[in-house]
Amino acid sequence: xxxxxxxxxxxxxxQAQRLLWRAGFxxxxxxxxxxxxxxxxxxxxxxxxxxxxxxxxxxxTDRGFPIAxxxxxxxxxxxxxxxxxxxxxxxxxxxxxxxxxxxxxSQQKVxxxxxxxxxxxxxxxxxxxxxxxxxxxxxxxxxxxxxxxGVKNTNRAPNENYGREMMELFTLGxxxxxxxxxxxxxxxxxxxxxxxxxxxxxxxxFYFDVRLHDxxxxxxxxxxxxxxxxxxxxxxxxxxxxxxxxxxxxWSYFVPTAxxxxxxxxLVALYANGYQVAPVVRAILRHPDLYDGARMVxxxxxxxxxxxRALGRGVDGMIWTQLDTQSGQRLFWPPDVSGWDMSRxxxxxxxxxxxxxxxxxxxxVPVDQTAxxxxxxxxxxxxxxxxxxxxxxxxxxHALLSFAAxxxxxxxxxxxxxxxxxxxxxxxxxxxx
Amino acid sequence: MSCYDxxxxxxxxxxxxEAGRGLPAxxxxxxxxxxxxxxxxxxxxxxxxLAFAVFGGSAFLSPPAVEAAIESATPGRILVSVFLSxxxxxxxxxxxxxxxxxxxxxxxxxxxxxxxxALAEDTRLYWHPSTASLATLHAExxxxxxxxxxxxxxxxxxxxxxxxxxxxxTDPHLRTGWLGRYLDTxxxxxxPLQGLSLDTGLQPSLATASAPVAALDSPDNYAFSDxxxxxxPLEAQMLKAAGALGSAHAAGSDPALQQAxxxxxxxxxxxxxxxxxxxxxxxxxxxxxxDPFPHxxxxxxxxxxAGLPLHCVSITAPGHYDTHAGQVQPLxxxxxxxxxSLLAFQRDLEQRGLADRVLxxxxxxxxxxxxxxxxxxxxxxxxxxxxxxGSRVAGGMIGQYPGLKTGLxxxxxxxxxxxxxGVYSALIAQWLGGDPNRxxxxxSAFAQPALLK
Numbered sequence: 028x029x030x031x032x033x034x035x036x037x038x039x040x041x042q043a044q045r046l047l048w049r050a051g052f053x054x055x056x057x058x059x060x061x062x063x064x065x066x067x068x069x070x071x072x073x074x075x076x077x078x079x080x081x082x083x084x085x086x087x088t089d090r091g092f093p094i095a096x097x098x099x100x101x102x103x104x105x106x107x108x109x110x111x112x113x114x115x116x117x118x119x120x121x122x123x124x125x126x127x128x129x130x131x132x133s134q135q136k137v138x139x140x141x142x143x144x145x146x147x148x149x150x151x152x153x154x155x156x157x158x159x160x161x162x163x164x165x166x167x168x169x170x171x172x173x174x175x176x177g178v179k180n181t182n183r184a185p186n187e188n189y190g191r192e193m194m195e196l197f198t199l200g201x202x203x204x205x206x207x208x209x210x211x212x213x214x215x216x217x218x219x220x221x222x223x224x225x226x227x228x229x230x231x232x233f234y235f236d237v238r239l240h241d242x243x244x245x246x247x248x249x250x251x252x253x254x255x256x257x258x259x260x261x262x263x264x265x266x267x268x269x270x271x272x273x274x275x276x277x278w279s280y281f282v283p284t285a286x287x288x289x290x291x292x293x294l295v296a297l298y299a300n301g302y303q304v305a306p307v308v309r310a311i312l313r314h315p316d317l318y319d320g321a322r323m324v325x326x327x328x329x330x331x332x333x334x335x336r337a338l339g340r341g342v343d344g345m346i347w348t349q350l351d352t353q354s355g356q357r358l359f360w361p362p363d364v365s366g367w368d369m370s371r372x373x374x375x376x377x378x379x380x381x382x383x384x385x386x387x388x389x390x391x392v393p394v395d396q397t398a399x400x401x402x403x404x405x406x407x408x409x410x411x412x413x414x415x416x417x418x419x420x421x422x423x424x425h426a427l428l429s430f431a432a433x434x435x436x437x438x439x440x441x442x443x444x445x446x447x448x449x450x451x452x453x454x455x456x457x458x459x460x
Numbered sequence: 461m462s463c464y465d466x467x468x469x470x471x472x473x474x475x476x477x478e479a480g481r482g483l484p485a486x487x488x489x490x491x492x493x494x495x496x497x498x499x500x501x502x503x504x505x506x507x508x509x510l511a512f513a514v515f516g517g518s519a520f521l522s523p524p525a526v527e528a529a530i531e532s533a534t535p536g537r538i539l540v541s542v543f544l545s546x547x548x549x550x551x552x553x554x555x556x557x558x559x560x561x562x563x564x565x566x567x568x569x570x571x572x573x574x575x576x577x578a579l580a581e582d583t584r585l586y587w588h589p590s591t592a593s594l595a596t597l598h599a600e601x602x603x604x605x606x607x608x609x610x611x612x613x614x615x616x617x618x619x620x621x622x623x624x625x626x627x628x629x630t631d632p633h634l635r636t637g638w639l640g641r642y643l644d645t646x647x648x649x650x651x652p653l654q655g656l657s658l659d660t661g662l663q664p665s666l667a668t669a670s671a672p673v674a675a676l677d678s679p680d681n682y683a684f685s686d687x688x689x690x691x692x693p694l695e696a697q698m699l700k701a702a703g704a705l706g707s708a709h710a711a712g713s714d715p716a717l718q719q720a721x722x723x724x725x726x727x728x729x730x731x732x733x734x735x736x737x738x739x740x741x742x743x744x745x746x747x748x749x750x751d752p753f754p755h756x757x758x759x760x761x762x763x764x765x766a767g768l769p770l771h772c773v774s775i776t777a778p779g780h781y782d783t784h785a786g787q788v789q790p791l792x793x794x795x796x797x798x799x800x801s802l803l804a805f806q807r808d809l810e811q812r813g814l815a816d817r818v819l820x821x822x823x824x825x826x827x828x829x830x831x832x833x834x835x836x837x838x839x840x841x842x843x844x845x846x847x848x849x850g851s852r853v854a855g856g857m858i859g860q861y862p863g864l865k866t867g868l869x870x871x872x873x874x875x876x877x878x879x880x881x882g883v884y885s886a887l888i889a890q891w892l893g894g895d896p897n898r899x900x901x902x903x904s905a906f907a908q909p910a911l912l913k
Contacts, residue, residue, distance in 0.1 A: 184834015
């Protein structure tokens with residue numbers, strides 16, 4: 028069996044910081060040092076097997092009141108962002124975010140925050156379990172049934188929306204071993220789900236009605252049988268192209284460059300042994316490419332949660348939903364069923380939104396006027412320390428020291444320190460990890 | 461070249477000549493550009509980021525780049541790409557009530573031609589009632605209709621087909637957009653406004669290899685101070701520092717740092733270019749909507765009049781066109797707001813005397829299946845509907861309506877009668893004045909329709 032390479036260099040604070048950004052939402056003060064002390068395997072395993080969920084810090088609020096995630100528009104975003112900020116299971120939360128992008132479902136059409144939150148819990152419960160369970164659970168998930176018209180798909184009137192996307196996006200990849208006829212036949216297998224529209228959109232009002240299921244023989248991927256929705260899922264999972272697609276897609280959330288052939292083969296071998304997610308994630312998190320390779324632009328919510336964690340502040344109003352939306356990522360509202368485009372987060376519009384995110388995060392942490400220094404290097408050190416000591420490149424240090432030296436000629440040190448904090452927060456160094 | 465062009469070029473030259481010597485004095489005899497409603501000084505400040513950046517002694521500009529940019533920055537033509545996301549239903553937008561098979565394919569969704577406007581060029585086709593505004597413009601000869609535009613071997617995936625349209629080729633691996641590649645050939649190195657997404661983020665069709673481009677959510681607000689968040693007393697210096705920091709990383713080798721660096725660098729450029737463009741007035745009334753589309757179009761008309769150096773612009777139309785189920789209402793509301801806004805935009809351009817400079821291209825990633833499904837909706841199809849709008853377009857049709865009897869492929873989808881790559885090539889050659897062979901792969905393989913009057 029092919030084995031996956033393992034990072035063999037020293038696992039220090041810098042490596043622990045990168046791991047916390049890729050597998051979570053960045054370090055709080057002291058987190059990276061504590062994680063580094065566990066060594067690579069200890070660190071990865073601690074993320075994979077977290078303690079019971081505990082949230083530390085102030086509860087989320089909007090205008091001073093508790094939030095209502097199932098009911099108030101935008102509070103759904105605040106609710107999840109808060110888990111990212113305060114929770115003690117960063118990898119579980121990060122995997123939930125990955126599955127939200129993978130099985131991207133939007134409130135835009137579902138129109139029920141409670142069904143969206145219900146799906147979110149399904150993703151979280153199965154975050155590091157079996158992909159087979161995830162696929163089956165999502166195929167019958169009420170929000171998904173509404174989103175991709177599963178409840179409109181009947182034996183009399185097949186609707187191919189879900190059947191297409193389950194192959195193109197969820198299990199096989201575009202044009203990767205299926206035909207247009209397979210799309211139509213899968214749609215027939217998936218018929219029979221209903222929603223009782225007269226009742227409230229609670230999960231109990233979704234059910235399988237055998238009278239609306241097409242019981243005829245379907246031919247999919249060259250195999251024939253009387254498949255139903257579970258059969259449709261199994262056919263996708265057993266498709267010879269599924270494991271490679273699965274591991275490549277999962278890898279792409281953690282590492283920006285493609286895995287080499289040996290790595291890919293090793294990951295496929297880990298996965299094919301029972302569709303378990305955790306062994307694949309574990310191998311990716313121990314891989315040399317994660318630590319030695321290129322940087323990734325932080326997703327907006329990862330960036331926001333990371334700022335809050337470093338600054339030790341909480342979620343306190345709809346401004347966070349607004350600014351993450353402006354940055355290109357409103358949770359529960361992915362742009363379409365293919366999820367967010369992770370390769371193009373930053374442009375002139377979204378850079379400006381990140382500027383506002385940083386400014387708003389920093390507003391609650393006033394500069395200590397008495398401790399501020401008149402030396403550029405000391406000011407920059409204080410500004411950097413605020414963000415859990417994430418390292419700055421020489422280029423960035425050079426530009427910021429010149430800025431500070433010039434600014435100190437006309438402005439008070441505390442004002443310059445406030446400006447430096449903002450510039451550090453929106454530097455290319457902190458927009459990426 | 462019009463007088464306006466001469467004036468503007470002269471002003472820009474003047475601006476360069478004054479570089480390093482502070483703001484130019486207002487000299488007697490320098491004409492104020494017609495129709496801008498600006499004082500000469502504010503025109504100079506607003507009209508060109510180049511001028512403004514030069515006055516600011518920007519380290520990003522080298523004199524030859526400035527000269528080259530000014531040569532090509534004379535008010536030229538602007539292409540506006542409007543995307544109907546999701547695959548708009550061709551057989552509803554221009555519904556073929558005169559095709560004897562129409563109601564067989566659309567027993568529930570079939571529209572009634574009573575009271576609808578027939579298309580003069582092919583009276584089998586009728587304008588969807590919600591596109592009455594487009595019918596109005598068409599009657600004035602300002603709309604060219606593409607009743608079945610697409611490509612051979614159509615892909616039914618939204619994302620793949622949309623990608624093909626965005627990159628201008630049936631190539632899943634191409635990473636630059638067709639407008640982006642065009643801009644790379646005429647690149648003004650310090651002008652992100654040459655490729656502008658009036659959107660929350662950059663549209664992939666504008667993705668370039670090297671030319672700077674911009675995304676702007678709201679045309680009248682690119683301030684870095686905001687009533688919602690704390691502002692910085694040193695904001696101006698900070699933006700400069702953020703831009704300098706961005707430039708340093710944009711030149712590096714790590715792609716993520718490059719992306720972040722470019723975003724910061726171009727944000728500063730854009731902020732400088734937009735200068736005091738913070739409010740605008742329209743004499744034309746645009747539709748009122750919570751969707752930003754009409755406001756963006758109104759802002760676009762004002763930006764063009766202010767002399768901002770725009771060239772290729774992309775905007776996403778309102779509406780959800782992936783109508784697998786219950787399509788009647790969402791299709792109607794999306795089409796109506798889109799069409800009414802485009803009519804207001806055309807009237808606004810006409811009122812401002814800019815209509816000869818702007819061409820709008822409306823497109824969608826595909827059409828929908830001829831046979832309606834049982835959910836009062838339609839599944840993914842092939843050939844889609846498109847429009848070219850503007851005072852200079854030739855009118856008439858590009859391609860024909862292929863008919864339901866012989867014009868469907870083996871999967872029951874309309875076959876294309878015009879190739880989108882031929883349309884793109886024609887837009888580049890005839891409207892933008894570029895060389896399609898440098899932009900569209902294998903461009904010569906696609907017939908280029910005549911687009912202009």
